[in-house]
Amino acid sequence: MxxxxxxxxxxxxxxxxxxxxxxxxxxxxxxxxxxxxxxxxxxxxxxxxxxxxxxxxxxxxxxxxxxxxxxxxxxxxxxxxxxxxxxxxxxxxxxxxxxxxxxxxxxxxxxxxxxxxxxxxxxxxxxxxxxxxxxxxxxxxxxxxxxxxxxxxxxxxxxxxxxxxxxxxxxxxxxxxxxxxxxxxxxxxxxxxxxxxxxxxxxxxxxxxxxxxxxxxxxxxxxxxxxxxxxxxxxxxxxxxxxxxxxxxxxxxxxxxxxxxxxxxxxxxxxxxxxxxEQVAYAFQCAYGIGYHVQREMSIVELIRTSDGNSEIVGTCLHNYAMPFLRYRTGDFALSRDELCPCGRTGPTLASINGREVDVIVTPEGRLIAPGPLDFAFYRLPEIKEAQIIQEDVSGILVKVAAWDRLSEQTRAALARDLAALLKSDRLEVRIEEVEEISRTPGGKKLFLVSHLKLDHYSMGL
Ligand SMILES: [Zn+2]
The missing domain is CATH 3.40.50.12780 (ANL, N-terminal domain)
Structure with a gap:
């Protein structure tokens, strides 16, 4: 189990x-x-x-x-x-x-x-x-x-x-x-x-x-x-x-x-x-579903204030001797929670955790595709530094790619092929555009998928 x-x-x-x-x-x-x-x-x-x-x-x-x-x-x-x-x-x-x-x-x-x-x-x-x-x-x-x-x-x-x-x-x-x-x-x-x-x-x-x-x-x-x-x-x-x-x-x-x-x-x-x-910070809600109880047996979790007033989750795993991560910046943000949880468990709890953004891609056929599995099209290609998918409308997606150096034709073709295989849509237009860097949100996060669709309108008449 x-x-x-x-x-x-x-x-x-x-x-x-x-x-x-x-x-x-x-x-x-x-x-x-x-x-x-x-x-x-x-x-x-x-x-x-x-x-x-x-x-x-x-x-x-x-x-x-x-x-x-x-x-x-x-x-x-x-x-x-x-x-x-x-x-x-x-x-x-x-x-x-x-x-x-x-x-x-x-x-x-x-x-x-x-x-x-x-x-x-x-x-x-x-x-x-x-x-x-x-x-x-x-x-x-x-x-x-x-x-x-x-x-x-x-x-x-x-x-x-x-x-x-x-x-x-x-x-x-x-x-x-x-x-x-x-x-x-x-x-x-x-x-x-x-x-x-x-x-x-x-x-x-x-x-x-x-x-x-x-x-x-x-x-x-x-x-x-x-x-x-x-x-x-x-x-x-x-x-x-x-x-x-x-x-x-x-x-x-x-x-x-x-x-x-x-x-x-x-x-x-x-x-x-x-x-x-990276296994540097774990926090679970108990049956009350209010705060996230920090799992202190795994790691030491710190909340570090960033310049824009957020608190980043920074963790030190106490068990990873093979590749120790000391004070690793997760890129996720949270607030600490002061009130005691009704379950009676003591120890630090976190309030809402932000930073794990996700959305879905919608194909012209009306299918919904989670962007998660698409990650794999990118990380297999060593020339690619970072990437972002933008969907303006249901007809297609724009794939922004920043390369470590320059994007070769071979990588571009391999990416197009892998994305087509994962998206499984004949009608969704996929455009790949090389950019200098991927822009960040005001909170400093880089989002993998930015969707401008109103999901309500495209979810198979949900
Ligand atoms: Zn609790």
């Missing part, structure tokens, strides 16, 4: 190979992730009762060990500490972290090799490739121990929401199955129903709703936009909602209007889950 969190926390870089997955699914997580997973589950059970001093002591102990590791084994940090006169013993507590300069995506991109710990064997590393929501590709490594902790945190989050072994969980996302006519696949070992929520039309949405009624999942895990669209379609077509306990969203901004709409149609709370591939 551990894998049920996989897609929402780390986007899969390619279509799901569901056959391999069906078999892999039967391997228990304690075998898959090893001792680290068992240890993480034990720790998370114990830490439920910890107070502030226990958390401070836990973080102090892990931080101190990590900083010494960085100073001894990570070339980038050896150099950085020397340049800034930082001795490992100077950084003991979360407050001491201030002495260390931020780590940015740009630095990770340029100094990737120097960020790898020389004493950690390659088999302990997992390579992660992402373009996030910005269209700027990024590749880095995480420690298997970090992945184990992430899985354990996700299990605990479900337990907060009353999950018990055997409960069916539906996942609604842009999965692509090898058999393209397929709407869903059921994974019996993890009791998951995974839906391919791409290329939607009335017939497919009807099948999704019928399947949800047939499997009666207790939880629906989804990207906000997908469950929002589903809710709108159900309401429009007078379809009864399946009797789920919670809808859990992750990976994108959960806009208030979306939350309200989904809650109205499904008649259950929407619970949001924040994390990122």
């Amino acid at each position: 551990i894998d049920l969190v996989k897609s929402l926390i780390s986007k899969l870089p390619r279509p799901v190979d569901e056959w391999a997955r069906l078999i892999y699914d039967f391997v228990p997580p304690s075998v898959r992730y090893g001792k680290a997973y068992v240890a993480a589950l034990t720790l998370l059970r114990e830490s439920e009762t910890w107070g502030p001093s226990e958390f401070a002591e836990y973080q102090r102990r892990l931080l101190s060990k990590l900083i010494h590791h960085c100073a001894e084994n990570v070339p980038y940090y050896r150099e950085l500490f020397r340049e800034h006169g930082i001795r490992p013993d100077d950084v003991k507590t979360a407050d001491d972290l201030e002495r260390i300069p931020f780590l940015t995506k740009e630095i990770v991109r340029k100094r990737k090799e120097d960020l790898l710990a020389v004493n950690i064997p390659a088999r302990r590393r997992l390579t992660v490739r992402t373009s996030g929501s910005t269209g700027t590709p990024l590749e880095f490594a995480i420690d298997r121990a970090t992945r184990a902790m992430e899985r354990a945190l996700a299990v605990r989050h479900l337990k907060w929401l009353g999950w018990k072994k055997g409960d069916v969980v539906a996942e609604i996302r842009a999965a692509t199955f090898s058999d393209s006519g397929r709407t869903y696949r059921y994974f019996p070992a993890s009791r998951q129903v995974v839906f391919d929520f791409t290329a939607l039309d009335d017939e497919k949405l009807q099948r999704v709703v019928e399947t949800l009624h047939a499997f009666r999942p207790k939880y629906i895990r989804a990207l906000p936009w997908s469950v929002f669209l589903l809710a709108r379609w159900m309401e429009r077509n007078n379809k009864a909602a399946p009797p789920v306990r919670y809808v859990i969203t992750a990976s994108e901004n959960l806009r208030p209007a979306m939350k309200e709409h989904v809650e109205r149609v499904f008649k259950v709370p929407v619970i949001d889950h924040y994390g990122q591939n």
Whole structure:
């Protein structure tokens, strides 16, 4: 059941190979992730009762060990500490972290090799490739121990929401199955129903709703936009909602209007889950669905004021020894929340989290396409620095591409080919334009998709 969190926390870089997955699914997580997973589950059970001093002591102990590791084994940090006169013993507590300069995506991109710990064997590393929501590709490594902790945190989050072994969980996302006519696949070992929520039309949405009624999942895990669209379609077509306990969203901004709409149609709370591939900051809403409880077992989370008055989420993962990220700037923004959560859990909570923007592309055929999977057309091409898709009207999209140097004809052709394969539309016009740089929003974010369409008018008459 551990894998049920996989897609929402780390986007899969390619279509799901569901056959391999069906078999892999039967391997228990304690075998898959090893001792680290068992240890993480034990720790998370114990830490439920910890107070502030226990958390401070836990973080102090892990931080101190990590900083010494960085100073001894990570070339980038050896150099950085020397340049800034930082001795490992100077950084003991979360407050001491201030002495260390931020780590940015740009630095990770340029100094990737120097960020790898020389004493950690390659088999302990997992390579992660992402373009996030910005269209700027990024590749880095995480420690298997970090992945184990992430899985354990996700299990605990479900337990907060009353999950018990055997409960069916539906996942609604842009999965692509090898058999393209397929709407869903059921994974019996993890009791998951995974839906391919791409290329939607009335017939497919009807099948999704019928399947949800047939499997009666207790939880629906989804990207906000997908469950929002589903809710709108159900309401429009007078379809009864399946009797789920919670809808859990992750990976994108959960806009208030979306939350309200989904809650109205499904008649259950929407619970949001924040994390990122770099695994430096996790914060989950509990069953009350108010604040986001910062997961202090994973990392030290700081909120850093930016010049425009926002607070950026900056995180230090305490478990990634393979490629330590100290004070990593996530590019996501949040406000801290002062009131105590009614659930009684102490510790820091965040109010709304912003920065994970997303929208959908609409084709002339009336299909809705999430931009997420399109990322992959960009990051496979090393000449491309960043990209942005703009949709002015339903007839086509403009793809702005900034190259590290210059965009070659070969890359341009490869991009056009890959996008056509992913968009699967004969009528959508795709124009590629090379630009110097991708413009930012007033808040400093680069959006991967800018849509000027009013979704209400184009959503298959939703
Ligand atoms: Zn709470």
